[in-house]
Amino acid sequence: MMSLFLQAGGGEGSPNMLMQLLPFLLIIVVFYFFMIRPQVKRQKELRKYRESLKKGDKVVTTGGIYGKVTEVKESHVVIEIAQDVNIKVDKAGIIMDMSDAAKK
The missing domain is CATH 1.20.5 (Single alpha-helices involved in coiled-coils or other helix-helix interfaces)
Known part of the structure; x- marks a missing residue:
């Protein structure tokens, strides 16, 4: 060898x-x-x-929750997912807006 x-x-x-x-x-x-x-x-x-991101934008989170942005802070946003139901989500948890979701 x-x-x-x-x-x-x-x-x-x-x-x-x-x-x-x-x-x-x-x-x-x-x-x-x-x-x-x-x-x-x-x-x-x-x-x-x-x-x-700005107030009024429609978004989808990484968990699949659809909502509308009601407040934008430095590292997170507050999303309204139903009438008077708001959740605080880290900006890294936002994956797309509603128009992108409709294309797929």
């Missing part, structure tokens, strides 16, 4: 090494453009949406 490695080792290791690494580099590039980049874009849009 060791003799095979010794026989395979030649003076031209540099181009051979590049050809071995090329598929891995291509896989990394494909992962970046098809998985990582779109996810980062969605996260940025969601963060922007959460920062722009």
Whole structure:
């Protein structure tokens, strides 16, 4: 077994090494453009949406509760889920607005 490695080792290791690494580099590039980049874009849009919440916006929480924003604070919002029923939800718990839910 060791003799095979010794026989395979030649003076031209540099181009051979590049050809071995090329598929891995291509896989990394494909992962970046098809998985990582779109996810980062969605996260940025969601963060922007959460920062722009205002009174009267219709939202959906991560728990699936639909409601209307009645008060916006620094780190949380108060949502009216029924008449005179308000809950306090962390901004990170807001996933989308009602118009996005209708599209799906």
